Amino acid sequence: MIVLVLLASILILVVTVYQYDEQTKDYNIQRFERKEATAKETIELELKNKTTYPVNTQNLSKIFKERIYEISSINKLNISIYNLEGKLLKSSKANAFEKIEENPIPAVLLKELAENSNHRILKSVEDNKIGFQTSYSYIHDPKYKRIGILELQFTQDNSEIEKELEEFISRLALVYVLMFIIAISLAYFLSSYITRSIKTISDKMEQTRLHKRNEKIILNKASSEIMVLVEAYNNMIDELEESVAKLAQTEREQAWREMAKQIAHEIKNPLTPMRLTVQNFERKFDPSDDNIKEKLAEYSQTLIQQIDVMSSIASAFSDFAKMPTQKREEIEIISVVKFALDIFAETYIKYLPLEEKLCVNLDKTQLIRIVTNLVKNAIQATNKEENPLIEVKVLAENNNVKIIVSDNGKGIPDDLIDLIFEPKFTTKSSGMGLGLPMIKNIIEAYGGNISFTSKVGIGTVFTVVLPRD
Template identity: 55%
Template structure:
């Protein structure tokens, strides 16, 4: 399967697993390399310390000897002492003269295969020509790595007497066992870490692609004719945030276009309505004009049927006037312009009556009293309640799982308080100043007169309407009007 055909989620998952594998291999390689370096340092330092200690023992022996301190007397000086020194420091000790010839060895039996009878000329030149007069060689014997150090031994006046040779075998069995044990534990740790890495890679790849899936779903759901919801991602990568910002900007522009389109449609509807009203008014005006002209032309005070004709003319005019009055009443009801009619009523009962028309089971009603009396128009109070509740229903998105609208009636001494609270999407800061304006609406349909009509009704009865809203949490409308 080609890599480009894999989904982004699978590619992220595989990349993270591969990264963990590469990191594990690198850590193992670095661990082995570090072990080898530390082993070299360990053996070098150990040889240096043993050489320093053995030279101290040799210096002490030379100081305490009764033989004249000369190169020729070295075998006598260290006749038995060399074995003691070798046993104490657990290291073979070989002593050579300044020409490279073997003088004394801690080995009981000297074999040409194990101990050189003469030091190589190159080593002698190195000893003589270096500042520290020391040289270390390394060679393999019987599968073992052996370091062999050469350095001068001197008398008390620091005059060279001979050459000290210390063969040191690098025994890595213990360190190798430690390395193998460490690598074994490391493998178990890496297996456990790999399992965790697989789980984390799966979850992380799912988390990363979840934002992209959300954006994809939102783009597929975007429609011009409805209110589109913005994407809200609290924490994500810079690229995802940029993509979300671009989508939200597009939604704002789309909403502006939808509002302009809706406004244009409403304005067109108002123009059509104005034309229709003008046409309906002109219809009765024409017969009225003709009737008056006919009456003016045929009016004769001496006509014995004058009263009959006046009654006919008057009846015709009254009929046309009634027609115009009906048109005006219909337009008034359409524009929601209420007429003020006060009557004493139980606000609690009327509010319940207004809620009976709704079938939504998430609408709840509360009241601190069973009866709160006030003077208000029954029909207009029902209009106030139904419009506010309908506005709350429309404010809650259809896909929202938990929906709630709470209508409450409170008695505040001389005033009545009605609150309608919803848990919808709230009102934006930009729309809060326009919410009660006539013809303003955030919906693509409707004439935008609902809340304007409610405000008009409430203020007609010397009341007030206010609201508080929080984006994404809901809105609470509060209506206050006097009891009398």
């Protein structure tokens, strides 16, 4: 809108200047033609009725000796009279005591005058804002015989006209400046009205999330196009909520299926030896056997061991299913980590704290659980190494505390990196694959994160970041 107003202003200004200039030129030419016609009539009357000299070329300078100044003064024209060869005979440009340059009419101009259909030539020249209109035509005697050439020159000072044009443009500029200010104001309020609705829509779109309830957009005043967009967004929100509900239900069902499969698999493992033990005892049971008590005790011990295994499986799944309680207490983490490492007998476990003392607000039990789980995994990764090495570091970084557990074990292949924190994933022959997912839940419950880097054949580094407060 602003650009259009600006372009319109410039175009109108250009057209105005051009039109003013053309009108000025036309006016000057018409004015000159009127003066020219009057001067010619006066000269013709002088030749027909007032002169006592014979009307011929030789007497032209005598006939208009004084009269040429009167005609020039009355019509405000410069008058010059030439013979047919273009030689100057008389001119009003100077009085009797002044001499002027007697420049003849160029031969080209004489030829053009002779060949022109109406035997008249008009020349317009502008020099330093002063315009000159000059006409050349033949002078005839009473019998319409050519006896000379008449040059009439009209001088027009355009400075006044230029001044008027400047005044007009300045007034026009003031009008367009006012229009420009109005246009800017209208554009601002109009764009604000439009963008306010769009800003509301964009803010709502930025806040749209998959796993939360999204609010619909409600606008009281908006254009029909904006309302169509709002309606489309609201419909999308309805469809999104339906899709999220279906997706959540599907994920829950899938999770329960996977969990049921895993529990069934883990429970079947101890049930098989229990079944074999019972069948074997039933087949070999002899009440009269002298060693019946020892055999019964052995049988009972076997069953109890398998029952304990099933109990540990149930406890592990129960611990994984429930989120860890965010119990916070001020503990000195350097000593707590050392306490957690004291339970391991492996001499290649090195504890390298980078701080002498470091206090944090965490659950001591959960912290020990994190450290022991990571160290156990490191021990299992290095059990076939000739010179195993496990390093545990604790350091402060900004308002966080870092626990770094590194080993020189076999490393994690690239195709298994994305599965490390998946429940029931394990590369070991025993275990349920719940250790790393469980401690990941603990760490994230405290607002921290766990990450790792690994190279096959070189080792793995786990980094735990926990907030101090």
